Amino acid sequence: MSLLTEPCLKFLQERLMTQQRDALNRYIRRTRQREKTQQELLTRSSLEVDTPLRAAVRKELIDPRDGLAMERLIGESDLFPISYLEAGLKASHPVCRIEIRDRIGRVLGHGTGFLVTPALLLTNNHVLEDSDSARFSLAQFNYEVDLNLMPRQAKSFRFIPERFFLTDRKLDFTLVAVEESSSDGSKLSEFGHLPLRGKSGKALLGEYVSIIQHPSGAPKAVAIRENRITDVFDDFLHYTTDTLPGSSGSPVFNDDWLVIALHHSGVPDPHDDTKYIANEGIRISSILKFVSSQRPTFNAEQQQLLEPLLADAAVKAGSAPEAEPLQVVDLGAEWYRNLTGYDPQFLGDSFEVPLPILSPSLEADIAPLKDGGRVLDYTHFSIVMSRSRRLAYYTAVNIDGSQLQNLSRNADTWHFDPRIAQKYQCGPALYEHNELDRGHLVRRLDPVWGEAAAIANEDTFHFTNCAPQHKYLNQRTWLDLEEYILKNAGQSRLKVSVFTGPVFRGDDMLYRGKFRIPAEFWKVAVIVKEDGNLSATAYLQTQKNLLDDLEFAYGQYKTYQVPVAVIEGLTGLDFNTLRQHDPIGRKEAAVGHLIEHPEDIRL
Known part of the structure; x- marks a missing residue:
């Protein structure tokens, strides 16, 4: 899809409507359960409401040096060490605005993406749906304002789909290689990457999450902990948050600034098509399971590019995203x-x-x-x-x-x-x-x-x-x-x-x-x-x-x-x-x- 003609625009809108319809259907099917969960969370903690296995994994992720982590998890404290803000700033560096362009350089729209290895970027399939759309688009890092609300100097990098490109429409994600140096000599390595963890249970029902994003293609913004997980599905999460068009492809974080989902769609209000009642993200554990299953289809060089991702993720090809209880x-x-x-x-x-x-x-x-x-x-x-x-x-x-x-x-x-x-x-x-x-x-x-x-x-x-x-x-x-x-x-x-x-x-x-x-x-x-x-x-x-x-x-x-x-x-x-x-x-x-x-x- 190198040139977005009128039929292509119509096709893209239909795809987005399909994603939103599917998200709404998931939301409706869980209505009774969600209401029960909301009532339970008024009297019980996320650790008690979610499954025992996921709760156990979540507790394992707690840094023992953070004395307030457990209190936050059970809903008895909203206090953080001041380093929480510094950690969030660090997590923002690998997040970029994606400028979607056609073959002759016209800007067709914007999305968000983030580096998950020193060379690979993750975003939505509906942002970069094929290698052609990636080939003509740009990843713009540092597109943000400073303490004086003045624009910083953005750094633009090209995608290299010939080196690596993997996408899936069902899970709505694209993983694509990015060039090592920009035209002005900036190094991609300056921006770091967000390691992904394959275990399920990184965030629980009722837990608060944050999203770093480029809303409507604007400078980088963050919605901090105004967002609560309302549903956990096999491949998706539902949460309430502040996002706008252009936020597609944003990382969704837990309180430890670990990526738990890839934001991709709103859940439309069935009674008012101008409003949304929730947002939906694809679970990172599901994406990693799919990537692992596809690894044998790539050549040796491409598998080497995947190695840092799968080493971070600690998953093997074909393994389940959620560890099963040990069988005796x-x-x-x-x-x-x-x-x-x-x-x-x-x-x-x-x-x-x-x-x-x-x-x-x-x-x-x-x-x-x-x-x-x-x-x-x-x-x-x-x-x-x-x-x-x-x-x-x-x-x-x-x-x-x-x-x-x-x-x-x-x-x-x-x-x-x-x-x-x-x-x-x-x-x-x-x-x-x-x-x-x-x-x-x-x-x-x-x-x-x-x-x-x-x-x-x-x-x-x-x-x-x-x-x-x-x-x-x-x-x-x-x-x-x-x-x-x-x-x-x-x-x-x-x-x-x-x-x-x-x-x-x-x-x-x-x-x-x-x-x-x-x-x-x-x-x-x-x-x-x-x-x-x-x-x-x-x-x-x-x-x-x-x-x-x-x-x-x-x-x-x-x-x-x-x-x-x-x-x-x-x-x-x-x-x-x-x-x-x-x-x-x-x-x-x-x-x-x-x-x-x-x-x-x-x-």
Whole structure:
């Protein structure tokens, strides 16, 4: 739609009328529920009126340093730290006026948009409905007035739809690339971007929101907290606010200046077509889910442009925008009969690799089995649990590379082990509604070999085999060490025995008042090499730099190959004679060396 002829203008008006009609239908269908909600909000807080899952997510987003946040959320205070205004000003920088132009440069109208990565801008589909309309239009940043109500110097940037363009009419959004430098040499990076979060629950029914906008194409303006969420639909929000034509494509913020919706339409008054009874925005969680689902359709360069958006959003292609409650399933007592666990003779009769020995102080802290034992045996692996930490001291698994089966992941259900008391196992109370992964200590596919592969696959989904790991550790940086080591094991054997566990420190972060989160994890891998000799290599990885902020932190991990003796010193475990088979045990200081590629491993 490069040139807005009379038919095109009529078509656009019809589309806007359709959007408003759909918004009104949603509004009418919720009339009774809305009236009930309004009455409930007179006596109850947003946390009580909205769903428990959304309320839990909203509470997780509260900055513990903001002592008034909870009071605002439950409706007992309207006070903010003065920094709230500064944060709002910062949030306004990535918001721009969009000047919609045709092929010969005529201005056809205005909208609003905002940067969501250093290179990508989000607005409505009805503002930029195709690559042609984007190609001839401009993003104008800094279009606002200063303290003296004098215009600032606006900075105009062109769109580059050839580099990236994604749009959807149903969700009424467009995501498009913007040039890095304007004609006057200004850098797009000067304006920053608004990170988007994929979780649902960033704002609740009855909560107040703000909108930064270019009403009627005028200089940037803001409607601060005069806007209340009245309805939450699967893909849309309804709220009362002050917006005008030209506000389409504006970001809708919660009190933490997080974007919760993309403003796109008014809800017309069915009795007076000159008035509106509410406004409607598209939920950010729905937009991100759609973007994630489309990612595989883009080339490598375009996927790289999406990476900052999806890293901020913390969503995967095809995942639901709202986290489901953790499912816990009881496997029954019969499941655990005749499980033999880890085999010390797995590498051969001449190469016994027994379970590590715990120091006397650690032995006293082992979580006892109900039958009096201390080792939990599963299919091809075993675990010893800490009573005080409710996590594994260590796991031990046998991997047979010649029989591995690539079974698909089952439904994400987890199990308490009935052989030990539940009070010695960390369950949903630790892992729900945060950025912590239920990190498998024994990797899911490691014991999945032989005739019992399917049973082993399910066995790995026990809370005993689980440790809280920041999602970027579990998904991005823990190298697939076993795979590399298997490839380098003797071809006639292709077997590895692997020990894994957390490092327990007294200063580990206390989380939710009762869980201490390990900041480091270790691994020891044992193989028989081609020359017939045993090799034991040890690895250490830290996530300390991520644990200050579980909701927003993102940092760089380092994985080190270290002497086995270093792991023994950190954990209090004794690996028997393995230190004698460590290729770097006598050559390196305690720090070891950095592993950036599998080829850095010394066997």
